[in-house]
Amino acid sequence: MELWEKVDRYIGETLVRPDDALDAALEASDAAGLPAISVSPSHGKLLWILARLVNATRILEVGTLGGYSAIWMARALPANGRLVTLEAVDKHARVAKANITKAGLEKKVEIRIGAALETLPSLQGPFDLSFIDADKQNNAEYFRWALQLSRPGSLIVVDNVVRDGKVIDARSRDASVQGVRRLNQLIASEKRVSATAIQTVGMKGYDGFMVALVTA
Ligand code: SAH
Ligand code: DHB
Ligand code: MG
Numbered sequence: 001m002e003l004w005e006k007v008d009r010y011i012g013e014t015l016v017r018p019d020d021a022l023d024a025a026l027e028a029s030d031a032a033g034l035p036a037i038s039v040s041p042s043h044g045k046l047l048w049i050l051a052r053l054v055n056a057t058r059i060l061e062v063g064t065l066g067g068y069s070a071i072w073m074a075r076a077l078p079a080n081g082r083l084v085t086l087e088a089v090d091k092h093a094r095v096a097k098a099n100i101t102k103a104g105l106e107k108k109v110e111i112r113i114g115a116a117l118e119t120l121p122s123l124q125g126p127f128d129l130s131f132i133d134a135d136k137q138n139n140a141e142y143f144r145w146a147l148q149l150s151r152p153g154s155l156i157v158v159d160n161v162v163r164d165g166k167v168i169d170a171r172s173r174d175a176s177v178q179g180v181r182r183l184n185q186l187i188a189s190e191k192r193v194s195a196t197a198i199q200t201v202g203m204k205g206y207d208g209f210m211v212a213l214v215t216a
Contacts (some may be wrong), residue, residue, distance in 0.1 A: 008202030021069060021103035030100075032095045038068035039133070039159065040203045047131060047157065050211070051076035052102030053156050061085035061144050062116045063134030063159075067096030067109075073131065074105045083109045084123060086116040086134070095151040117141060125149030133159040136151035136176035145215065149192065154214040158183065161197050162208030183210075192216045199204040 012018075026038065027078045039047065042147060049106045051059060051073050057080065059073050064087035074083045087093040093113045100109045116134055120142070130146035133137060139158060146156045161184075185208075187195045195212035 001009060003052075004201040006202050008040055008042055009147050012203075016041045016045045022068065022100075024102060025066055025068050025071055025099035028099055029068070030097055032066070032091070034095060036068050036094060037204070038065055039072075042202060043159075043200070043204075043209070044069055044072035048076045050155055050157065051129050051169075054128045054153065057081040058125075058127045058129075059083040060123070060129070060130040060146060061089065062120075062132045062146075064096045064111055065097040067103075067111075069131060069133065070096065070105045071100060073103060073129065074100070074108045077108055080083050081108055084112060084127075085109065086112050086114070086119050088113070088115050088134070088187040090134055102173040105178040120149075122152055123149060126151035126154060128154050130154070130156045131159070132156065135179075136160060136163075137179040138157060139179040140186045141185060143193055143212075147190070150214040154216055156193070156210075156212040156214065158212070161210045162199050162206065163165045164206050167208075 003064045032143045047069060056076060057078060064070055064085040066182055070083060070085045090113060095110055100106055127149050132142045132146060161180050163177055166172055166174060167180050172178060185191055192214060193216050195210055197208050197210040199208040
């Protein structure tokens with residue numbers, strides 16, 4: 001095990017602390033055969049903190065998987081808060097629904113099944129926080145939608161924007177890498193957002209996340 005993986009586990013055990021509903025969500029996802037690509041506990045808690053910082057009452061997620069990140073973010077919502085999460089794969093949505101219900105969050109979380117580019121046009125903003133974590137080749141389109149569904153002061157967070165450093169390879173044939181690069185170009189020319197990206201190492205290897213503040 002890489003040292004940073006051990007450190008991420010240590011951070012998970014000390015600062016984030018184990019949590020029954022979140023642990024159960026990962027176990028059920030695993031048992032159902034879902035890929036182990038949820039955010040790490042340390043990243044999940046960061047999403048929770050960001051949601052609290054923007055006083056989020058409405059949250060949008062693109063890419064539900066087993067609902068792990070959705071549970072983290074939904075827990076930051078006040079009683080009248082709502083999270084909408086978009087998922088293309090039926091089975092993922094089913095597992096997520098059970099996990100979210102077990103976490104006691106079924107009244108706050110709505111899962112919309114279908115390709116996100118099909119379901120996004122039916123959503124009503126504004127969302128205070130958007131978390132983009134689905135198929136990476138559509139990152140730029142998802143970001144455009146998230147921006148349209150934002151207000152000044154909203155945050156847009158994008159997962160997996162470094163991909164083992166492959167992001168700097170302009171000639172990469174990897175559609176995910178090109179998706180991230182297109183997103184970065186879009187943001188570079190978009191005056192309504194101010195963004196940065198943080199590289200991360202941990203349980204999920206070497207990757208990174210982008211945080212974009214909607215300023216106008
Ligand atoms: N956010 C989750 C992990 C998401 S993994 C967490 O951290 O817990 C990415 C998810 O996006 C997968 O469940 C995958 O099925 C879904 N996905 C892939 N392409 C999609 C699309 N076009 N529309 C909606 N969801 C999609
Ligand atoms: C993949 C997707 C993710 O959202 C992630 O966090 C890690 C890996 C993937 O599709 O490989
Ligand atoms: Mg991800």
